[in-house]
Amino acid sequence: MKRLRTALIILVLAAAAGAGGYYWWQQLQDDLAEGFARANGRIEATRIDVALKFSGRIAEVVVTEGQWVAAGEVIARIDATALKAQLRAAEAGTRQTEQSLTQAKALAIQRMSELSLSDSELTRIQTLAGRGYASQELLEQRRSQRTTAVAALNTAQAQIAAAEAAIEAAKENVAALNANLTDYTLIAPHAGRVQYRLAEPGEILAAGGKVVSLLNLTDVYMDVYLPTDQAGRLRYGSEARLILDAAPQYVIPATVDFVASEAQFTPKYVETESEREKLMFRVKLQIPAEILHRYQDVVKTGVPGMAYVRVDPDAEWSEALQVKLPE
Incomplete structure (x- = not known):
C-alpha cells in the first residue's frame, strides 16, 4: 500500500507539473500580437564526429578543444x-x-x-x-x-x-x-570549432573510433515546441526572431526549417479536442548561414533564449522584434 501511495503521489505531481507548464506556456502567448507564437529553446549546432576508417594507434592529435579549424585542415594522424x-x-x-x-x-x-x-x-x-x-x-x-x-x-x-x-x-x-x-591522416570535413578531443596519442582505436568532435557553426539552429493550432499553420520558410538571454539587446533572424510530423510530451492517441490542443510539435528554426559566417567567432551553442515565430504571413513584426545585430 505504501508503494502504491507513493506511485500515485508521483503521478499526480507529474500531471500537475505538465498542466502547470502548459498553463505557463499559454500565459506567455497572451501578450503576443495576433499571428505570432513564442517559445523558449537553446542554440544548437550540427555536430561532426571525425573517426577512424581503419583500426590503429593514434600517433598525433594536432588540435585542441575550442580551436577553430578550416575544412581540409589536419586534425590527427594514425601510425601507418x-x-x-x-x-x-x-x-x-x-x-x-x-x-x-x-x-x-x-x-x-x-x-x-x-x-x-x-x-x-x-x-x-x-x-x-x-x-x-x-x-x-x-x-x-x-x-x-x-x-x-x-x-x-x-x-x-x-x-x-x-x-x-x-x-x-x-x-x-x-x-x-x-x-x-x-x-591515416584525419582532416576536417567541414570548417568548425573543436567541441571535444576524444582520443590522445598512443591510444588504439577500432575502426569507427571517434577522435574529435566538431561543431559546424554554419548550421546553427534552435529547437522550440509549439502546440497543434500554431504548428499546423506554419509554413516552411516562415520568419522567426531569436532573442538570447546572454544578449537580449540583439534580435537574430531565423526561418522555419523543419516541423515534426509527430507530437511530443503527450499520449500518442487522444480522444478529446482539449487534449489535442495540448499536443506540442518540435519546430526547427534555422539561422541564415551568411549571418553565422559573419559572426562565427562569437557563435556559441547551449545559449538559452526566446523564439518568436510568425504564424500568419500577413502579420507585421513589432518594433521590438525588428532584426538587430552587432555592428
Missing part, C-alpha cells in the same frame, strides 16, 4: 608504419611484374624467330621431297618442329598477357594502399 611497409612491398611487386613482362616479350621474340626458321626449313624440305631428294620422315619432322614453334609462340604471347594483367593488378593494389594511407 605497417601500412607503409605493405606499400613498399606492393611497389616492389609491381617492379617485379614489369620485369616479368620484359622477359615474356623477349621470349616471344625468340619464339617468333624459331617459328620463322621452322617455316623456312619446312618449305625447303617440301621442295626437296617433291623432287625426290628428301625423305618423307624428314618432312614430317620439319612439320612437327613448326607445330612446336607455333605452340611455343602462343605460350609466350599468353605469358605477355598474364604479365600485363599482373602489372595492372599490382598497380591497383598500390593505388588502394596509397588511398588507405591518405585515410
Whole structure:
C-alpha cells in the first residue's frame, strides 16, 4: 500500500507539473500580437564526429578543444608504419611484374624467330621431297618442329598477357594502399570549432573510433515546441526572431526549417479536442548561414533564449522584434 501511495503521489505531481507548464506556456502567448507564437529553446549546432576508417594507434592529435579549424585542415594522424611497409612491398611487386613482362616479350621474340626458321626449313624440305631428294620422315619432322614453334609462340604471347594483367593488378593494389594511407591522416570535413578531443596519442582505436568532435557553426539552429493550432499553420520558410538571454539587446533572424510530423510530451492517441490542443510539435528554426559566417567567432551553442515565430504571413513584426545585430 505504501508503494502504491507513493506511485500515485508521483503521478499526480507529474500531471500537475505538465498542466502547470502548459498553463505557463499559454500565459506567455497572451501578450503576443495576433499571428505570432513564442517559445523558449537553446542554440544548437550540427555536430561532426571525425573517426577512424581503419583500426590503429593514434600517433598525433594536432588540435585542441575550442580551436577553430578550416575544412581540409589536419586534425590527427594514425601510425601507418605497417601500412607503409605493405606499400613498399606492393611497389616492389609491381617492379617485379614489369620485369616479368620484359622477359615474356623477349621470349616471344625468340619464339617468333624459331617459328620463322621452322617455316623456312619446312618449305625447303617440301621442295626437296617433291623432287625426290628428301625423305618423307624428314618432312614430317620439319612439320612437327613448326607445330612446336607455333605452340611455343602462343605460350609466350599468353605469358605477355598474364604479365600485363599482373602489372595492372599490382598497380591497383598500390593505388588502394596509397588511398588507405591518405585515410591515416584525419582532416576536417567541414570548417568548425573543436567541441571535444576524444582520443590522445598512443591510444588504439577500432575502426569507427571517434577522435574529435566538431561543431559546424554554419548550421546553427534552435529547437522550440509549439502546440497543434500554431504548428499546423506554419509554413516552411516562415520568419522567426531569436532573442538570447546572454544578449537580449540583439534580435537574430531565423526561418522555419523543419516541423515534426509527430507530437511530443503527450499520449500518442487522444480522444478529446482539449487534449489535442495540448499536443506540442518540435519546430526547427534555422539561422541564415551568411549571418553565422559573419559572426562565427562569437557563435556559441547551449545559449538559452526566446523564439518568436510568425504564424500568419500577413502579420507585421513589432518594433521590438525588428532584426538587430552587432555592428
